[in-house]
Amino acid sequence: MKRPLRFMLRLVLAALFVAPILLALAASFRDNSDMYRYAGSLSLWTFLPAEPGIDAYRRAFTLPLLQTQLFNTVLLGFVMATGTTVSSLLAGYALSRFRFRGRQALFLLMLFTLFIPVDVILPPLFFVVRDLGLIDSFWGLALPFIFSPIGVYLIRQAIEEVPRELDHAASLDGAGLWEVLRTAILPNIRGALIACWLMHFVFVWEWYLWPLTAMRSDDGQLAQVAIASLIDPLRSTDYALVFAAAILTILPAFVVFAILQRFLTSSQATTGGK
Incomplete structure (x- = not known):
């Protein structure tokens, strides 16, 4: 039963x-x-x-800038996911394998930032990006969130499960730090890397407040902000158009998730990850 x-x-x-x-x-x-x-x-x-x-889909394809904004979303997703995975890998490797004073305190402080709502850091983050001259730019959207505490935690824990004997064996063969990372660690944490990449790629589809704050031009805006602008409380909203545009917007994330899930499952089966 x-x-x-x-x-x-x-x-x-x-x-x-x-x-x-x-x-x-x-x-x-x-x-x-x-x-x-x-x-x-x-x-x-x-x-x-x-x-x-399918009239709503015909009208969705004719929306001004929707294709450009959808391309912006997909491109930002790839850049954010790749950059975050690389930075999380390097930070996770250092926190797991290097021994230095304050390592554990730094790791706990990083985890503490997970409990800070994004709404709290949005105003100071806006001023920093503005002073750097990155407002209304692609990199103004991407760079502030290229480092992810949850990504570091995920990859650091995966590296912790890799036996240190593999590091020592590679070191005895003359491998340096980068060679140890490439030959002994990376093949054993492929599942965690794919999970981190996929998680942050899909994370871009949840963005609303930050693109709305940091991006002013319509041709550089993300698709989800453009779809929200179709809802006008003062006038009659074309909900069929809104739903059609939303379905078109989530298709890239769905396709990428469907493709990478197969590699994620096979990597977990090969490496014994859970």
Whole structure:
């Protein structure tokens, strides 16, 4: 009885996460006149479009700058994920293998920053980026968040699980610090590296306040900010268009996640990661 119960529990949890996406997908195929027609009653057409169409997607493709803003989001995701993974790897390697005074205190202080809300550091961060002349630029969005405490923690813990005997064996063969990292450690933490990269790539799709604050030009803005601007409380909102644009925006993240999940699973199986 435990296995069927566990399966049902997983099915319910999966449905809770997938249901909003499926409802948004169904709403993107509705006409605006059909959006609230069945809201007062519970039936099949409450969840599925009675007369599905792709007119909302046609209009989404003609939105000014949407393709440029979606490209900005994808590019920023790749740059942020790669830069954060590299910086987390170097910091995690130093915190795990190097012995220096205050190492543990520095690690705990870094973890403490995870409890600071982003809203608190947003004003001083804006002034720093402004004084550096990076406001309204691509690097003004990326550089302040290129270092990630959660990324450092994830990779540092993965390196801690690698036996130090591998480091000593590589050192006896004449390997330096970089050779030890490349030959003894990297092959054993591929799963953690992929997880860190994927986590920060998807993280860009959650950004709203920082791009809204640091980017002023529409052609450099991210897609999620542009989609939010389609909702106007003072006028009638074209919700079919909003849902269609949102579905188009999440497709790159979904494709990248689907591709890398296979490599993540195979890396965990090969290295014995959990």
